[in-house]
Amino acid sequence: MAGPRDEIEGLIALMARLPGLGPRSARRAVLHLLRRREGQMAPLAAALAHVAASARDCPICGNIAMGESCEICSDPARATGEICVVEDVADLWAMERGHAFKGRYHVLGGVLSALDAVGPEELGIPRLIARVRDEGIAEVILALNATVEGQTTAHYIAEALEEAGVKVTSLAQGVPIGGELDYLDDGTIQAALRARRAL
Amino acid sequence: MAGPRDEIEGLIALMARLPGLGPRSARRAVLHLLRRREGQMAPLAAALAHVAASARDCPICGNIAMGESCEICSDPARATGEICVVEDVADLWAMERGHAFKGRYHVLGGVLSALDAVGPEELGIPRLIARVRDEGIAEVILALNATVEGQTTAHYIAEALEEAGVKVTSLAQGVPIGGELDYLDDGTIQAALRARRAL
Numbered sequence: 406m407a408g409p410r411d412e413i414e415g416l417i418a419l420m421a422r423l424p425g426l427g428p429r430s431a432r433r434a435v436l437h438l439l440r441r442r443e444g445q446m447a448p449l450a451a452a453l454a455h456v457a458a459s460a461r462d463c464p465i466c467g468n469i470a471m472g473e474s475c476e477i478c479s480d481p482a483r484a485t486g487e488i489c490v491v492e493d494v495a496d497l498w499a500m501e502r503g504h505a506f507k508g509r510y511h512v513l514g515g516v517l518s519a520l521d522a523v524g525p526e527e528l529g530i531p532r533l534i535a536r537v538r539d540e541g542i543a544e545v546i547l548a549l550n551a552t553v554e555g556q557t558t559a560h561y562i563a564e565a566l567e568e569a570g571v572k573v574t575s576l577a578q579g580v581p582i583g584g585e586l587d588y589l590d591d592g593t594i595q596a597a598l599r600a601r602r603a604l
Numbered sequence: 605m606a607g608p609r610d611e612i613e614g615l616i617a618l619m620a621r622l623p624g625l626g627p628r629s630a631r632r633a634v635l636h637l638l639r640r641r642e643g644q645m646a647p648l649a650a651a652l653a654h655v656a657a658s659a660r661d662c663p664i665c666g667n668i669a670m671g672e673s674c675e676i677c678s679d680p681a682r683a684t685g686e687i688c689v690v691e692d693v694a695d696l697w698a699m700e701r702g703h704a705f706k707g708r709y710h711v712l713g714g715v716l717s718a719l720d721a722v723g724p725e726e727l728g729i730p731r732l733i734a735r736v737r738d739e740g741i742a743e744v745i746l747a748l749n750a751t752v753e754g755q756t757t758a759h760y761i762a763e764a765l766e767e768a769g770v771k772v773t774s775l776a777q778g779v780p781i782g783g784e785l786d787y788l789d790d791g792t793i794q795a796a797l798r799a800r801r802a803l
Contacts, residue, residue, distance in 0.1 A: 439668050439693070494638070
């Protein structure tokens with residue numbers, strides 16, 4: 406097809422690059438928007454343009470910031486002396502949804518990987534060590550994924566922080582709330598058994 | 605959460621209104637875009653804004669048009685004397701993907717419904733009759749969905765076109781290509797049997 410239709414096809418192709426949308430569902434989404442040009446398509450375009458132009462990486466923690474620094478780093482109530490280290494912003498959001506952690510974060514933006522040439526510098530680990538010293542941090546909580554790379558990175562950070570004299574902890578591993586033993590993998594059951602507690 | 609984060613939450617809420625995306629996948633999509641602000645988020649915002657501003661309903665057939673009229677109505681090669689009547693733009697796109705129809709369309713934008721107060725005027729049926737007369741149309745192909753409402757609408761249009769002296773046809777019903785009889789509903793098998801052909 407020729408000409409103007411290409412613009413709509415181009416939009417469908419951009420939408421199809423989003424996770425969870427394939428070519429078929431991207432077409433359906435664009436058609437949905439084309440039928441609601443005033444009410445949904447224009448507002449979505451404006452919101453995307455605004456966030457694309459305003460969002461930046463927080464220079465302190467690596468979270469997404471809409472201002473100079475992110476809302477967590479700029480909130481004085483969150484200067485609790487605790488830093489939670491996460492792999493990426495998705496994990497930070499997941500922690501925030503839990504409403505359990507009241508301190509600040511350090512977003513690594515990845516994990517150590519010799520293959521991909523990701524070293525401590527790339528993950529901002531020297532910056533984390535400087536923050537621990539400068540902000541008078543008492544505890545660093547490692548909330549890294551329970552994968553081999555995540556745990557390797559966690560051990561590296563724990564060692565690097567050893568001489569800073571800060572308490573380093575990590576999230577407990579065990580049976581998820583509501584989890585059924587029958588559906589859990591062997592590693593989780595082993596970890597839960599090793600970390601068993603007296604009732 | 606306060607302030608700037610609300611702008612991202614607002615964007616997630618807008619994305620979550622797209623078909624095929626829920627709150628969870630909308631959040632994942634926004635995070636994906638936040639990590640690709642230059643490369644994907646800004647281009648998507650620009651494409652959405654451009655299409656939202658430029659797209660309109662084709663005044664002739666009701667298709668989505670990026671110019672004065674849609675690319676099909678403005679293509680002289682498609683003045684074949686045939687009009688295909690479809691329920692909505694999604695159906696027009698589906699017909700076009702088939703690459704089998706070379707004429708023009710009439711998009712009803714719905715089906716007759718007494719309950720929803722959708723009558724012939726709302727579906728542009730008088731406009732269709734005028735087109736048949738003015739464009740010297742020889743055949744009107746009804747490509748409406750095989751639902752009760754779709755077939756009711758098809759019969760109404762066939763009757764309304766009776767005095768225009770135009771040939772009115774509808775898509776054949778039968779076994780889909782690659783369809784297995786075992787998985788077909790009874791109505792399809794009955795329709796395919798009634799419309800059986802000599803080999």
